[in-house]
Amino acid sequence: MPPKLIRLAPHEAENEFELSLRQAFAVVEPQLRPPFPLTIPSPEEYSQLNSAILYGVLTEPHLAKVHIKHLHAVVTDGYGLFVSLLVKIVNELYVKLFYSVKSQLIWVTKEMIDVLAVGFDGLLCCLLRQIVGGDFSDVNLWLCFELVNVFLGKWDCLLEEEPLVLSSALYTFLRLLADHCRFSSNEKLDPLKQLEIEFCVKMLREQFHLCLKVGRDLVRLLQDLVHVPVFRAIWKDLALNPNEFKTPGFTDLSQLYHLRTSSRYFLLGITPEMENQLRFLLTHVKLGRQKRYQVWFTKKFLFGPERETLIVDIVRFICCGHHPSNEVLQSEVIPRWAVIGWLLKCCRKKYVEANVKLALFFDWLFFEESLDNIMNIEPAFLLMVCSIPQYIDVTHTLLDFLFLLVDNYDMDRSDIIVRGVTSAFGALVQKGVIHSLNVLTSCEALSPYLKERLGKLVLASKAGDPKKLQSAHLFSLPLLTPPAERQPTKTGEDGLRTRSADASVSISDDLATPCSLPVITAETIKSLVQNLGESIRNSSKLGLETLDALLLSFVKLECQKPGSASIRPEALSSKISKEFELNGYKLFAPLENLPDAPDHDDEIGSATAFIIRTIIFSQHESMQKMLLFWLKNGFPVGARILSYASRLAYEADMVKSLMVDNDLVKINGSGMELLISHADGYYAFLNEINGDSFGSIVSTFVTNKEFVAKLVDSAFAAYRCFLAYTKTILDGEADTSLSKLLLSDLISCYTWGKKRQKFLLGSIFCHLTDLLVSEEYIIKFIVSRLNHADLVDIRLEIGLKKYSLFGENIEAISHLIMNSLHWDCIEQHKFWDLVRSEIAVSKIQVEKIILEFFCSHDLDANVDAIAVGGLLSLCNCCAPTLELVGAIMLLPNNVFQDFSAAALAAWFISNSSMLFDSLAKFSEKFDNKNEDSVFYNSTGIMINRSAILWLLNHFNFKFFLSLQQSIHFWSLLYIKIAKQHQMRAALVDDALPSILDEETLVIQMHAATFVL
Structure with a gap:
């Protein structure tokens, strides 16, 4: 009887699967020895033969290669049946297999990878699942060692054929390293740890796009290894420098947070x-x-x-x-x-x-x-x-x-x-x-x-529908309380916080909790609705107080008992707008139609302002439905909210200038009326009291930088939430992206006068960056509306890095440049002024933008002239680094044939030392025959003609480089020129310098000129 695969205790019965394999081997064994029969087996015979061969491979190590050759000869299904039998052995029998059988199992797995057997990736995953976390037995560590060797040894094959299995291995070995690295004193683990670290680092550094397949649990696993220096460096890059991973589209750690981990990875544990x-x-x-x-x-x-x-x-x-x-x-x-x-x-x-x-x-x-x-x-x-x-x-x-x-x-x-x-x-x-x-x-x-x-x-x-875009501002905004009520906390003996007897003004992270809100009923809403019109007619102040109470009560009721209000949001919107219009006030009126007088500020102390504030503080779905009603009826709701938030940001920025002197007396007359009113309204919203009585207290709080920043963030979060809700409702219609909706509001704001423009752009680019950066429609709108004074202001703010118009995505910037070619001349010139201002103070790789532009299409002297001029100006304001100089030297010859020479000439005046250093390094780079060189491509190196002519005619290298460097540079340059013009090899050989002296250098320069 053939040897067994598994070890059984005396009380255990035979395993049916193992028995079937053993019986198949016993029946077919005479056919498993050379010479093999030449007959074609039937399906039943084929199944039995696969079982027998597998059993022979696992139990007869000395004949394993013979059995595998036999399998190669008879296989007709891509090894699918054979691999499925292996998977079943791993899943059902692995724990009981004899050690020699386990060793053969690893060997045959490698063979299946070599022949690219159908399902070998599943087999590898099954083996990974047999590694037990927290198990430091020799058998378990042996399996870890063997499998990590398999993944490293078969790296290229796995990467090409089944790359996803590498992400499964990464999940497993990161998990295991958390255990293995916890015992630094265990010398037995050191070789295994080194291999596991080598594999994981190789994955994370070279194939990060595959690592992203793991999803957010990759973060959890890496955090367990942050105490290991090599993983600490990876974690720092992940959090602070994600571009190091060279993965298109991956720009921030938060993107990993939004990738759900597939359940198949949890089975690996x-x-x-x-x-x-x-x-x-x-x-x-x-x-x-x-x-x-x-x-x-x-x-x-x-x-x-x-x-x-x-x-x-x-x-x-x-x-x-x-x-x-x-x-x-x-x-x-x-x-x-x-x-x-x-x-x-x-x-x-x-x-x-x-x-x-x-x-x-x-x-x-x-x-x-x-x-x-x-x-x-x-x-x-x-x-x-x-x-x-x-x-x-x-x-x-x-x-x-x-x-x-x-x-x-x-x-x-x-x-x-x-x-x-x-x-x-x-x-x-x-x-x-x-x-x-x-x-x-x-x-x-x-x-x-x-x-x-x-x-x-x-x-x-409860502040908004979880299905819609949500904001965390209600959680993070501080609660303001007057001196008589607010008291610092201390910790009592029971560990709970208690109030001290001393009263003081302070800012806390506390917020009013729902249990502190008084119960609101539907009758309360009805009464306020009925009294609204009469209150407005009696006095504007009383009308605003009634409106404020109505909105606050409506929000509370919806939070406590959603859908229990006796009046629908749309009907309430209609009632409010109708009552105010009957008394001569139009909600959300365009600001250009309103009086521009100090005593009439519609963004402060108006019905529109009260509604906008309530939206910012609550963002409840019912309030969003009210806004949507007004929007559908032609009210510029989004534009008014955007204007409000932008002005709030502008006034918040003014707080910084007062912080230097900490002069609170200046606040009330400093042009920060909206900020003070907004903070006052926030306090009133949370504490259910009339905010007008506490203006002096709020004035103290608006000097707190963190508090003011949170107020502004919450305003823009509310506007973003409104855009998301609007987009959801308008889905299916054309141009419903958030950026397009924002552009529509931006256009409206710009028609409302110069007064609003000064704080509009900076604030929205700071707080709505993802909706604006490198957006063609937004950028084109800006350059079409800006006068020269506006342009200078924006360039100054960009130069101070207050915000970014274009971001750091090279592909997006290049796409925007190509689209700008069809703008009118004035718009293009303004566009390039902005591009130059931003890129000059950024770390963007200008050489990539230049190469992308010159190599992506056939240049037209009429269409591309302004863009080429803009790129030349951009080069002039950048330092001549090796990468940038290399790109200029390798530009294709085109209608703008002197571009490279002009760039070199400008650098010769502004930064000659760095230019020559970069040229010397460039000569060494393109002399490197390694295809990994940054200056190598499939067609060889083509040096720009105008760059060469300028180098030959305008200066002598010996004044800036050593004689040997100069001769080396010109020799290499000449060889490349000769090859570029397909000269005879003999001529190239004859041109090489025989003596490293100045005469030879001159000869080489004249020879290169002759070739050109």
Whole structure:
């Protein structure tokens, strides 16, 4: 009887699959020895032969090559059947295989890669799954070592044929390195760690586009390795210098946050046996009867000094890789949250517990309803809710950890984190995971501090529809309180915050929570609507107070009981506009039609201003519907909000000039009326009092830089939210991109007079960068409307790097330059003035722009003249670096034949030393026959004719370079010229210098001139 594949305990029965392979080998064994039969096997015989050959390869190492040759001779399905048998062995038998069989398994896997067998990538993934995290046994480390060698040894083949399997390997080895690097003293691990690091760094540095396939969990894995120097450097580049990865389209770490990790990666963290046991537990075991299964699972998979790190992988799998059916959800089967609660209690080490909590909440931080699955965030939420009141400590711990993540996970991109967590809470309620968050906010057992923090998120989640673009401004804006009410906090003995007896004016991160809002009823809204007209007629001030109360009450009612208001948003909009029009005031009127007098400022103290402020502070969907009603009826709503936000930004910038002297007396008369009014309105909105009485207090707060910045950010966030909501409604119509909608509002603002233009452009380019930078329609509008004074102002601001018009995307800039060729002459000249001003103070690679322009199309003297002039001016204001000089030397000969010479001549005057240094390095570069040279292309090197003539006629190199350098340069240059003109090789050889002296240098220069 042939030898067995697996080791069985005395009480275990034969494995049917292994038995079938062994029996096939016994039957076919006579045919497995040369000479092989020449008959064509039937399908049944072919299946049996594949099984027999596989068994022979695994059990007869000395004949393995013979068996593989036999397989090559008979294979008819691209090795598909053979690989499927291998996959089944790995998934079902690997743990019990004899060591010699495992070794042969790796060998035959390499053979399958070499022949590009069908499904070999799946086989590799199955082998990766057999590596167990936290397992430092020799057998497990051996498998790690063998597989990382496979991926490094077969790198080119895998990269060409199945590149995605490399991303799976990256996920696995990054995960394993977190365990392996934790034990720096273990010499046995050092060779393995070096190989794993080599593979992961090679992936991250050379194939980052494949690494992006992993999604946001790549960030989580890299953070576990930030203590390793090589990964710390990668992390720094990822966070601060993403261009180092040379991946088109990847410009910021936040882009990774928005890439959801596929569930197939979470399977890599657990073995097939673990997966089967977990799915059984979560599909068939009833709640209350799970204890013995949990005990068995713990002894089987988590028993060991370092095995608990596996819990992180298990939690990620349960959250993102196992989504039970509705039938299971409605049954008595143990829910996912209960299993995770048990796993949390299995954590003995604090760092493991923290990583498990991060794994549980990770998708919360970047949640987008359109991208993410709510099932990924459901377990964490239900675990918090269902732990009340019996296990309130679990709720406390999880909520506290979530707030810790919100505050500290990525402070540079905190808006993304806040938006993600806010969206998560909103989606959980909207999808019916729980009817209301009151179960947490109203829980008496919950810490007051946690309820306070939770209240902020609840308020933010109700501030707008989670489906629409959301803003985190409500979460991050500070709450202002008057001196009589606001008191600093201190920590009492019980750990909770208490108020001190001393009163002072301060700014806090607190926000009013929903539980502090008085209950509003539909009758309240009806009464205010009925009284609005009469209030307006009695006095304008009383009318504004009634409007303010109406809007505030409407927002509160919608937050407390969505859809319960007795009047629809559209009807309310109609009623408000009608009542004000009857009394001579038109809502959202174009500012050009309003009196331009100091005592009449429609952006301050008007009905329109009150509505805009309420939108900025709430952004509730019902308020968006009100705006949409006015927009559809011809009101320039977007333009007025944009004008308001821009003016707010302009006045906020003025605060900086007062901060130097800290002179509060100047504020009220300094032209910051809107900023003061807006801050006052914000205070009134949150504290439900008349803000006019506290102007002096608000004046103190507007000198706080951080507070003012948040006010401005929230205004532009509201405008962006309005654009997103409008686009959603208008989808299907032409020109509904956010940039086009913004342009329409921008055009309207520009018709409202010079007074508004001075603060419009700078503010929108600072706060709406992604909608404006390198947008052709926006840039063309700017250059068509700017006079020369405006142009100088913008160039000064660009030079000071206050904002960017073009960004750093070379492709986008080049595309914009090509499109600008069809603009009129004045617009083109203004355009190039702006381009030159920005690129002169940026790190953009000018040489790429120049090469792209000159090589992308056939130049026309009439069409391209202004652009060529602009590029020449751009060259003149840049330093002659090696890359830029090299690009100029290699420009094709075209209608603008003296461009290269003119650029060199300008540098000769402005920076001759650097020019000659770059030319010398350039000569060395193009002498390099290596095809990796930056100056090499498939057609060879073609040196620009005008550049050569200028070099020959205008100066002698010996004054700037050493004699040897000069001769070397001209010799190389002459050889290239000769080759360029297809001269005989003999002539080239004869031209080489025989003596390194000045006479030879002169000869070479004359010879080169003769060739030209």
